[in-house]
Amino acid sequence: xxxxxxxxxxxxxxxxxxxxxxxxxxxxxxxxxxxxxxxxxxxxxxxxxxxxxxxxxxxxxxxxxxxxxxxxxxxxxxxxxxxxxxxxxxxxxxxxxxxxxxxxxxxxxxxxxxxxxxxxxxxxxxxxxxxxxxxxxxxxxxxxxxxxxxxxxxxxxxxxxxx
Amino acid sequence: xxxxxxxxxxxxxxxxxxxxxxxxxxxxxxxxxxxxxxxxxxxxxxxxxxxxxxxxxxxxxxxxxxxxxxxxxxxxxxxxxxxxxxxxxxxxxxxxxxxxxxxxxxxxxxxxxxxxxxxxxxxxxxxxxxxxxxxxxxxxxxxxxxxxxxxxxxxxxxxxxxxxxxxxxxxxxxxxxxxxxxxxxxxxxxxxxxxxxxxxxxxxxxxxxxxxxxxxxxxxxxxxxxxxxxxxxxxxxxxxxxxxxxxxxxxxxxxxxxxxxxxxxxxxxxxxxxxxxxxxxxxxxxxxxxxxxxxxxxxxxxxxxxxxxxxxxxxxxxxxxxxxxxxxxxxxxxxxxxxxxxxxxxxxxxxxxxxxxxxxxxxxxxxxxxxxxxxxxxxxxxxxxxxxxxxxxxxxxxxxxxxxxxxxxxxxxxxxxxxxxxxxxxxxx
Numbered sequence: 201x202x203x204x205x206x207x208x209x210x211x212x213x214x215x216x217x218x219x220x221x222x223x224x225x226x227x228x229x230x231x232x233x234x235x236x237x238x239x240x241x242x243x244x245x246x247x248x249x250x251x252x253x254x255x256x257x258x259x260x261x262x263x264x265x266x267x268x269x270x271x272x273x274x275x276x277x278x279x280x281x282x283x284x285x286x287x288x289x290x291x292x293x294x295x296x297x298x299x300x301x302x303x304x305x306x307x308x309x310x311x312x313x314x315x316x317x318x319x320x321x322x323x324x325x326x327x328x329x330x331x332x333x334x335x336x337x338x339x340x341x342x343x344x345x346x347x348x349x350x351x352x353x354x355x356x357x358x359x360x361x362x363x
Numbered sequence: 364x365x366x367x368x369x370x371x372x373x374x375x376x377x378x379x380x381x382x383x384x385x386x387x388x389x390x391x392x393x394x395x396x397x398x399x400x401x402x403x404x405x406x407x408x409x410x411x412x413x414x415x416x417x418x419x420x421x422x423x424x425x426x427x428x429x430x431x432x433x434x435x436x437x438x439x440x441x442x443x444x445x446x447x448x449x450x451x452x453x454x455x456x457x458x459x460x461x462x463x464x465x466x467x468x469x470x471x472x473x474x475x476x477x478x479x480x481x482x483x484x485x486x487x488x489x490x491x492x493x494x495x496x497x498x499x500x501x502x503x504x505x506x507x508x509x510x511x512x513x514x515x516x517x518x519x520x521x522x523x524x525x526x527x528x529x530x531x532x533x534x535x536x537x538x539x540x541x542x543x544x545x546x547x548x549x550x551x552x553x554x555x556x557x558x559x560x561x562x563x564x565x566x567x568x569x570x571x572x573x574x575x576x577x578x579x580x581x582x583x584x585x586x587x588x589x590x591x592x593x594x595x596x597x598x599x600x601x602x603x604x605x606x607x608x609x610x611x612x613x614x615x616x617x618x619x620x621x622x623x624x625x626x627x628x629x630x631x632x633x634x635x636x637x638x639x640x641x642x643x644x645x646x647x648x649x650x651x652x653x654x655x656x657x658x659x660x661x662x663x664x665x666x667x668x669x670x671x672x673x674x675x676x677x678x679x680x681x682x683x684x685x686x687x688x689x690x691x692x693x694x695x696x697x698x699x700x701x702x703x704x705x706x707x708x709x710x711x712x713x714x715x716x717x718x719x720x721x722x723x724x725x726x727x728x729x730x731x732x733x734x735x736x737x738x739x740x741x742x743x744x745x746x747x748x749x750x751x752x753x754x755x756x757x758x759x760x761x762x763x764x765x766x767x768x769x770x771x772x773x774x775x776x777x778x779x780x781x782x783x784x785x786x787x788x789x790x791x792x
Binding site: 248249257353 | 478479572573574575576577578579580581602603606652654655656659703708719720723724726727730731732733734736737738740741742744745
């Protein structure tokens with residue numbers, strides 16, 4: 201890992217922390233149409249279990265191989281999927297820069313997602329890590345690669361809103 | 364001393380509690396209409412659930428355990444469940460696969476508490492009893508005691524105290540096991556139609572494991588079984604299926620109950636996006652719906668030639684293909700009102716990179732976040748909440764008539780009726 205001087209490392213970390221919080225807000229507020237904007241056109245976005253991740257198995261519950269697939273998922277949620285209304289809150293912490301390169305940054309962060317259904321107590325829906333590569337573009341930092349690796353052994357009922 | 368309690372369920376302090384030796388007797392009456400009605404108590408009653416575990420999972424059935432490719436080397440094991448009983452499949456020194464109870468012969472602890480792993484032999488973490496890969500007891504620490512005292516009785520016979528090994532078979536790389544010595548052969552149990560479906564999916568080619576999805580669904584396990592025996596809902600609920608022609612009421616199809624109604628084969632054909640007379644009845648058909656990446660719903664031609672569907676192998680497994688995504692589905696009942704659903708995705712070892720990519724891409728259609736199946740788990744939860752509130756009410760399954768004959772169309776509940784015909788007889792209702 202290249203050596204970072206303390207000031208720029210702290211600044212980068214703060215910048216990324218803002219991005220993670222913006223991302224969480226976007227999903228929590230149900231602004232799904234804006235969600236693909238966090239990604240590059242050629243992005244890779246995957247939600248996979250720690251079980252698959254640790255065993256080197258590629259299968260993702262959601263596996264988007266480009267930005268169009270992210271948009272299609274939003275279309276499907278808006279237009280075709282029947283699901284019980286719910287509120288989600290993402291809690292993101294532990295933002296860490298792993299590698300810094302000329303035009304990209306490898307970073308990770310923890311997530312916890314609380315789910316509240318209309319007639320039940322809130323519950324912890326999913327907990328895990330984002331394993332990310334952020335790319336510097338003309339429009340700012342965008343996700344070129346995001347693996348959402350969840351620690352849950354099992355998904356509770358279904359996974360509707362992206363992680 | 365005489366026990367003065369009269370109530371049979373109250374434990375008397377000086378007597379061992381009575382042990383029930385009779386099979387579970389349940390005071391329940393099936394609706395007079397027979398297999399066109401399903402009483403709600405089959406989804407809620409703990410005694411019914413326990414009897415199902417005894418009669419089906421511990422009875423004369425063959426249960427899906429896993430794929431051979433999950434345990435590639437000697438000593439590789441995978442944990443699974445038959446009903447509520449934990450089991451292990453392991454590749455033994457001979458290269459064959461054995462299925463063992465996941466339970467130490469000593470005090471009953473699970474000897475494998477991880478889902479997968481690789482070992483030389485099995486050692487129970489509690490008192491370190493040690494077993495070979497076939498479950499034979501090899502070592503008991505302090506068997507002869509310590510400092511001349513204690514230890515096992517001299518006539519304790521390790522050969523009689525191994526881990527129970529189940530009858531098992533390997534069919535085309537899929538592993539099945541039964542607790543019953545009286546169950547018929549696997550082939551006889553499945554019957555020709557179901558066996559043909561398994562062989563179709565597993566033609567003897569080497570398999571490549573792609574991963575798992577696991578979900579916990581708050582509904583009785585039979586609701587999932589019924590969901591996979593119900594093409595009617597798929598033609599209405601799943602807009603994705605309908606719109607992109609992956610599964611439609613106006614496609615060529617077959618619904619064949621087999622094994623007396625326990626198993627079933629359900630087949631359709633992928634005919635692409637189209638508008639016909641039937642689409643007006645499908646209120647969720649969306650001709651205006653366009654995907655930016657159509658490859659998500661476009662299979663590359665392969666062995667199934669556009670044929671979609673698969674076989675339910677009673678009690679708890681399904682083999683099927685959707686687009687280019689190949690998987691086994693396995694239901695693990697957890698309680699009367701909860702089940703776990705496990706998808707094991709695989710490909711063939713001779714798949715090219717492009718095909719592997721498509722198999723992974725089409726996995727977006729199914730599973731806990733699947734474009735199609737995320738609706739299912741949501742609905743099953745709603746059904747469970749509905750029936751739990753009304754255990755004495757009943758459901759109706761008369762779509763396509765009241766008979767249990769195979770159908771060559773999709774708007775039918777014949778597979779569910781056939782299943783309950785079988786179920787009533789097996790459970791004595």
